[in-house]
Amino acid sequence: MQPYFFPYIGYFQLIESVDLFIIYDNIKYTKKGWINRNRFLRDGVYSVFTVPLRKDSDFLDVKDRALADNFDRGKLANQLREAYRRAPHFDDAFPVIENSIMSPQPNLFDYIYASVVNVCHYLGIGTRIVASSSVAIDPTLKAEDRVLAICKATGASSYVNAIGGQHLYSREEFDTHGVSLKFLMSHPITYPQFGAPFIPSLSIVDVMMFKSAPAIREFLETGYELV
Numbered sequence: 482m483q484p485y486f487f488p489y490i491g492y493f494q495l496i497e498s499v500d501l502f503i504i505y506d507n508i509k510y511t512k513k514g515w516i517n518r519n520r521f522l523r524d525g526v527y528s529v530f531t532v533p534l535r536k537d538s539d540f541l542d543v544k545d546r547a548l549a550d551n552f553d554r555g556k557l558a559n560q561l562r563e564a565y566r567r568a569p570h571f572d573d574a575f576p577v578i579e580n581s582i583m584s585p586q587p588n589l590f591d592y593i594y595a596s597v598v599n600v601c602h603y604l605g606i607g608t609r610i611v612a613s614s615s616v617a618i619d620p621t622l623k624a625e626d627r628v629l630a631i632c633k634a635t636g637a638s639s640y641v642n643a644i645g646g647q648h649l650y651s652r653e654e655f656d657t658h659g660v661s662l663k664f665l666m667s668h669p670i671t672y673p674q675f676g677a678p679f680i681p682s683l684s685i686v687d688v689m690m691f692k693s694a695p696a697i698r699e700f701l702e703t704g705y706e707l708v
Contacts (some may be wrong), residue, residue, distance in 0.1 A: 482502070482503065482505065483508065484497065484504045484506065484516055485515055485593065486592075486596055487596060487681065488597075489519075490667070490697070491665070493701060494667055494700075494701050494704065495643060496601060497606050497701040498707070501608070502608050503616065503631060504593075504612055505543070505576060505613045506542065506544035506590040507542050507543075507614040507620060508542060509540065510589070512538075512539070516543065517532040517533075517589060518530060518532065520602050520682065520683045522675075522680060524603045525675070526680070528564075530684075532548060532589075533549035534548060534589060542613070543667065544589075544614060545594075546588075554582050554584075554606050555583070558583060561578060561582075562575060562579075565687075570692065570693055574603070574686075574694075575597055577603045584596070590612070592611070598610060604694055604701065605694065610640065618630040618633075625651065629655070629658050629660065638658055639660060639662075640663040641664070642662075644664045644665060644667070664708050665706075665707055666705060666706050666708050667704060668700075668706075669681075672688070672692055674687070674693065
């Protein structure tokens with residue numbers, strides 16, 4: 482999977498559902514994606530927080546991108562603190578969020594990787610998480626060929642992807658290589674958000690603020706189907 486900073490809960494369901502989770506670090510950074518930004522709740526509507534990056538070539542991989550020298554980590558932490566300080570699980574969740582934001586890592590991938598590990602620890606997810614560049618495959622491979630090469634290199638007998646990736650892969654091709662292809666389809670999740678109409682598909686930050694870690698764990702374990 483691509484790396485994302487504080488992604489939605491389905492990302493963590495995917496991590497929970499597998500034995501080994503591989504985050505791509507040797508893929509091209511995309512400007513208009515969600516690698517270094519996500520949505521959160523502010524004053525009853527969704528807003529976007531962003532981790533600014535140092536200006537560099539558009540052709541660099543994620544692992545070669547750096548955070549902006551003037552990135553004000555404290556400002557971002559305060560932004561989320563003010564948005565969620567009245568949330569029921571703020572006292573438990575915010576230290577995890579703040580610790581991730583304040584990480585001194587200057588590298589984009591390392592910064593994101595540390596935040597994913599921090600959230601997994603809070604949620605009790607024990608899955609091993611590794612960077613794709615640590616898997617010895619032909620780096621020129623793309624798309625489905627790359628995934629199949631990773632499966633072979635790691636000895637995987639099954640591969641699980643998010644439901645949105647159904648159009649990217651062929652079950653027949655995976656079967657040919659002895660790998661079972663599955664897709665994770667999350668069940669809808671709703672919860673009170675300060676008494677306002679529910680806004681879905683926000684960052685895991687929002688879920689952590691309004692639901693306890695045990696309640697989130699239950700959803701991680703049972704709130705999806707593999708199809």
